[in-house]
Amino acid sequence: MRICYFDAFAGISGDMTVGALADSGADQRLLAETLNSLVTGAKVRFERTRRAGLAATKFVVEIADGRPQRVRHLPEILELIDRASLPEPVKRDASAIFRRLGEVEAAVHDIPLEQVHFHEVGAIDSIIDIVGAALGLHLLQIDAVYCSPVNVGRGTVHTEHGVLPVPAPATARLLENRPIYSQGPEFELTTPTGAAIVSTLARAFGPLPAVTLRAVGYGAGDQEFPGFPNVLRVLVGELSMAKEATEVAVIEANIDDASPQLLAHAVDQLLSSGALDASLTPLVMKKGRPGVLLRVITRVEDSEQLAERVLQETTSLGVRIYRAERRVRPRETVEVDTPYGKARVKVASDGSFAPEYEDCRRLAIASGVPLKQILTEVSCRYWNSRKPVSSDDQR
Numbered sequence: 001m002r003i004c005y006f007d008a009f010a011g012i013s014g015d016m017t018v019g020a021l022a023d024s025g026a027d028q029r030l031l032a033e034t035l036n037s038l039v040t041g042a043k044v045r046f047e048r049t050r051r052a053g054l055a056a057t058k059f060v061v062e063i064a065d066g067r068p069q070r071v072r073h074l075p076e077i078l079e080l081i082d083r084a085s086l087p088e089p090v091k092r093d094a095s096a097i098f099r100r101l102g103e104v105e106a107a108v109h110d111i112p113l114e115q116v117h118f119h120e121v122g123a124i125d126s127i128i129d130i131v132g133a134a135l136g137l138h139l140l141q142i143d144a145v146y147c148s149p150v151n152v153g154r155g156t157v158h159t160e161h162g163v164l165p166v167p168a169p170a171t172a173r174l175l176e177n178r179p180i181y182s183q184g185p186e187f188e189l190t191t192p193t194g195a196a197i198v199s200t201l202a203r204a205f206g207p208l209p210a211v212t213l214r215a216v217g218y219g220a221g222d223q224e225f226p227g228f229p230n231v232l233r234v235l236v237g238e239l240s241m242a243k244e245a246t247e248v249a250v251i252e253a254n255i256d257d258a259s260p261q262l263l264a265h266a267v268d269q270l271l272s273s274g275a276l277d278a279s280l281t282p283l284v285m286k287k288g289r290p291g292v293l294l295r296v297i298t299r300v301e302d303s304e305q306l307a308e309r310v311l312q313e314t315t316s317l318g319v320r321i322y323r324a325e326r327r328v329r330p331r332e333t334v335e336v337d338t339p340y341g342k343a344r345v346k347v348a349s350d351g352s353f354a355p356e357y358e359d360c361r362r363l364a365i366a367s368g369v370p371l372k373q374i375l376t377e378v379s380c381r382y383w384n385s386r387k388p389v390s391s392d393d394q395r
Contacts, residue, residue: 002141005146010230011153013129013232017129017232021217023056023057035131037084052229061128077127150205151181152188152189258292331347342359
């Protein structure tokens with residue numbers, strides 16, 4: 001799986017995103033030709049520059065003859081993208097970003113979605129920024145996007161609605177439930193366009209996953225800040241193992257005052273709420289009291305929700321949350337037919353396999369056949385259904 005990691009230590013904007021993707025290897029000529037044909041009267045180019053001594057690529061959008069950037073509405077923008085000669089994945093991602101922007105603008109200003117006018121994000125340069133970001137990721141053949149915690153900047157920003165605090169209301173709403181912080185110059189480092197791109201496309205926010213690094217790129221922001229490199233860094237590479245996230249969150253609680261029935265129910269609820277795993281381990285706690293350690297493994301982005309679920313479903317008054325890495329073999333799921341019904345089998349990349357327990361349990365209950373017999377039957381059926389290895393394959 002090929003990923004792109006946005007390292008937003010100096011924030012993120014639309015032009016920084018396109019510049020960083022171009023700097024990391026996206027075809028600049030093809031990007032420019034495609035984006036120049038998107039909207040009449042606009043021309044784009046890439047320039048080499050420096051920010052605090054760090055070499056970077058600046059993405060520049062020029063509007064012909066200084067023509068004004070008129071107000072545009074969401075349906076018009078979506079139609080423009082749909083009519084353009086763009087690959088379908090690019091149309092899909094660019095449209096999704098604009099839809100998210102529209103929903104957030106409607107919520108921030110408490111107006112119906114159809115009345116939202118894109119005074120900033122609907123301008124020609126921002127349309128090009130968003131389509132350029134989607135196209136750059138496509139040209140780099142990115143399968144998944146990840147992002148660091150986002151530096152939003154600090155101070156105030158001048159907008160059509162007056163002077164607003166940083167992060168601007170739309171930016172703050174776009175980054176809800178994502179990790180943000182404020183550091184560096186008194187400036188709006190993350191724009192609504194940049195926030196929309198990462199909040200729509202990023203699979204997870206946090207430290208860089210374990211990758212085999214293939215390329216690094218830097219996209220320059222407009223401003224030069226002494227001693228502060230105003231750039232967005234992107235890192236492109238392949239995840240070290242399976243398509244699943246290699247970083248997880250672990251939630252733990254020591255519990256000594258809950259009944260076994262309550263704890264068993266809590267584990268079931270956590271698993272049904274999206275936990276990757278949940279377990280109970282016996283403990284001897286303070287004053288010699290017997291207790292249990294409840295441990296939940298989850299995706300990083302689900303950790304807050306599941307921590308709250310632990311507090312709701314158990315008698316614990318607090319939890320511990322920390323990050324961990326995991327390694328999993330790539331695997332697929334295949335389905336086999338048995339005399340008792342269909343069951344799935346998990347097959348790892350090295351050929352090892354295991355019947356899906358819940359499927360086998362369901363068949364055992366429905367048929368009245370012992371579970372151990374169902375497990376054996378499913379294993380045998382899968383083994384016999386495997387593609388024979390030819391003599392050419394053996395050589």
